[in-house]
Amino acid sequence: MIIEASIAVMAEHGYHGTSVRDIAERAGLSPAALYHHFASKQEVLATIMERGIDTLLARTAEALRQAGESPTARLSALVEVQVLFHLEDQSGTLLGTSELRALEEPVRGKHIAKRNAQQRMFDEVIADGVRSGVFHTPIPKEASRAIVVMSTGVASWFSPDGPATRDEMVCRYQRLALDMLGAS
Template sequence: MNTAPDAAAGAAKRWREYPPLNLHPVLRHAMEAFNEHGYHGTSVRDIARRVGVTVPALYYHYENKQVLLVTLIETSIRDVLDRCRAAVAEAGDEPVARFSAMVECVVLYMTNRRGLAFLDTEIRSLEPENRARYVALRDYLEHMLLDTVEAGVAQGAFATPIPADASRAVLTMCQSVATWYSPDGPLPPEAIAERYVLLCLSTVGHTGDRTLGPGPPAGAQRGRPRAVTGTRNTFR
């Protein structure tokens, strides 16, 4: 049974770079179906039809629908964690730089890998053991951010009196980008990430000055909020 997609070695070291997503065809079609119809609204037969294989052939690669969801969700959260580790390592020890790098990293992921990232909304569909494993990984990411915020508070760079709540709010705000982002608007992912860094610095009570840089260059990849209709977003 294949439970992991192919991945470029060392990709996290280039945490701002997003080559084309290299997923097994079964995973790619499952991701698209889950995003369009939800986990419970998608059958294994639906996925097999999209892939162009029989149901038994699909089961040869992935033993059930739950394994597909687990593989996709864990692929996403582990990639975010690896990229965030690389981002904070590059940023150094200064809390504001580390915090800004983490926010930028998460938002860039939400815009460049929104099909995977949006599946975070399906954690309620995970079986208890799988959910617990995912929550542990997500908590690790939250604690990475909290440690940085607490360091900033200790140094006087951040003024929030509630660092745990502020960290949780920041992460929630960044992850929500995957629910509305579409690549055909006026701002590229980099500009959206820069704006979210500014918003999140305000959330933690950053005591220094920070302003937005210039707008996106001509011809830059663009992105805008996507209108939400019904109960699901689609990513095409």
């Protein structure tokens, strides 16, 4: 309840434009009751962001485990997780992307390390695909970053009322990623 209220208010007003009172009101609590659960607004943001990245990392690792050894299958699994995760809670994932700057140390550094671990999973799959001759990009690191950014950015514009479903977007983004890599 508090997390959902926090995401909603911070998505509307940003982290710095949101007060503890705003969160408490949205959650139907008093500020004192909110402080019973969280020591500060910073702790609320850190909790939101850490839950998000931890969930994404776990889902990504599981998808890779199930994908087998084919670089194409592994990349497709990565893109599927990345797109679906960012469409599952668009406000929450946009908040997680835009408010990294508001996280304080040491949480910020730990969170960045986790984001880098997520990126490395893409980097490694793409590098393996290039080494094995399945992917033909001369710039694998840049392609990897572009695929992650594109797959994350879908949260900023996708509408469930639009012409494509979430699953159709996954298929389209998988195709875009494979095309970007010159997959054979």
